[in-house]
Amino acid sequence: MAKLYHVPLSPFCRKVRLVLAEKKIECELAEERYWEADADFLRRNPAGKVPVLKIDNMTMSESTPICEYLEGKYPEPALMPKGHEAKFEVRRIVAWFDDKFHSEVTSKLLYERVNKKVMGQGFPDSTNVKAGAKAIKFHLDYMTWLLDRRRWLAGDVMTMADFAAAAHISSLDYISDVDWNRSETVKDWYAKIKSRPAFRSILADQVPGFPPPAHYADLDF
Amino acid sequence: MAKLYHVPLSPFCRKVRLVLAEKKIECELAEERYWEADADFLRRNPAGKVPVLKIDNMTMSESTPICEYLEGKYPEPALMPKGHEAKFEVRRIVAWFDDKFHSEVTSKLLYERVNKKVMGQGFPDSTNVKAGAKAIKFHLDYMTWLLDRRRWLAGDVMTMADFAAAAHISSLDYISDVDWNRSETVKDWYAKIKSRPAFRSILADQVPGFPPPAHYADLDF
Incomplete structure (x- = not known):
């Protein structure tokens, strides 16, 4: 199952959560106190921020590239128009x-x-x-x-x-x-x-x- | 012909210039002193920043969406891989x-x-x-x-x-x-x-x- 490292009020994490949920991709949520720069977290994500999504054997950071990936790989329902x-x-x-x-x-x-x-x-x-x-x-x-x-x-x-x-x-x-x-x-x-x-x-x-x-x-x- | 409003050292403008040039899209460059917030410029772009690209009867802002558009509409040579x-x-x-x-x-x-x-x-x-x-x-x-x-x-x-x-x-x-x-x-x-x-x-x-x-x-x- 996918796993999202996030903080609840982060708009960037929320955007990814909404896209995951709309596409019905099951995902475990893990709160991440990223500002404490836990060594394990920095290994997962050298940029040191959230969201970080583990999915399809990849560890991904950057909310917009993540959402573009989800749209490409899981196209239904479409969240990007044609044209x-x-x-x-x-x-x-x-x-x-x-x-x-x-x-x-x-x-x-x-x-x-x-x-x-x-x-x-x-x-x-x-x-x-x-x-x-x-x-x-x-x-x-x-x-x-x-x-x-x-x-x-x-x-x-x-x-x-x-x-x-x-x-x-x-x-x-x-x-x-x-x-x-x-x-x-x-x-x-x-x-x-x-x-x-x-x-x-x-x-x-x-x-x-x-x-x-x-x-x-x-x-x- | 396309027209790009830019400032020479802006990395966001340079990214768009490189993509335009690599794809051999002819484009006129116009320097824009965007910090002086000229009323005409703000009409072209309510975000008040550069780059602004006029192309295909659209006026576009935001460098990454512009580059994604150029890649979609002018796919050769490809600057995005497959997969x-x-x-x-x-x-x-x-x-x-x-x-x-x-x-x-x-x-x-x-x-x-x-x-x-x-x-x-x-x-x-x-x-x-x-x-x-x-x-x-x-x-x-x-x-x-x-x-x-x-x-x-x-x-x-x-x-x-x-x-x-x-x-x-x-x-x-x-x-x-x-x-x-x-x-x-x-x-x-x-x-x-x-x-x-x-x-x-x-x-x-x-x-x-x-x-x-x-x-x-x-x-x-």
Whole structure:
């Protein structure tokens, strides 16, 4: 059976978990305190980060290459559309969330509020938290703009792009940092994706010292 | 004809330039001072960064999705191998350079020494420069380890992974930050890739105020 080394609130791990679950690939989860740089873990992954996926006799790191591999090797159900232009748009949006959204929002809210405490690195930096809280509004507006034109983020079918976005949004929702009053459109999109069976394990996550708000696991939030 | 908005020393732009040139796709280059956030440029690319490629009636951002698109739409010569495992390894190494190498080395050397001055953001931070100079040694050793086992970085054929790595290495070589005495193996690899016709435009780059060292464009360095 496949095995995923992860931390529960990491959006990169969540993206891989969602793809595995949607494709019904059975996978054991192992929490990895990667910042303690355990020698065994560094042997598995010289980059020293999560997710690391053991599958098909390989040990893989880097969430986007992992997801591309899973899509290639386990094509059903498809999470990439056909057509070069449509594939580009999916990959662009995945990169948007994992790069721009990550540096402007996730790292400034989740990493300040949760990771610093869990890793024993002190208190949140309020300048960063303010910048993250401001930036997420712009990103929710961008998502609204996309979703006003398409059924899903990258087009009219659900793709990897929706999972990449939902991975970040769900981690931020765990710490109540998503303002669901800002956009009915984004809320509807999230309600659809949240109600998928693939989302269940993510809604059951619990981080000691950080209980999720009541609405986090509620499908009718 | 295609048009690429770029800055000469950006490794992300160089990766796209190399892929375009290797595939013999004619492309006009336009330098873009993206940090001045020109309104026209932001209309072309809401992420506000380079590269931006106009091709096939699309305006594309994000270097890796762009390269994947070019590989899909213009498959000859192939820069991705066949087989899911081999493709994964290419994508993993591209991500290694664009993520880990970029944050540990490129941003600490090139951005401190060049971008800060060009963008009018003051002087290099010596702590960052020292950290970058230390980290590049580890990365050159990792490249040596890979290249002792394979003809090219991701396997026995040249791929996108070699271009991603060469894009970063060449930008650092422009500012004399690559110690060519550290690894004969890496030097041999770079000599092979540097002598390709696709590399010519990169070796002709000139950044005002930063003349390249004599060995930069020398194929027999």
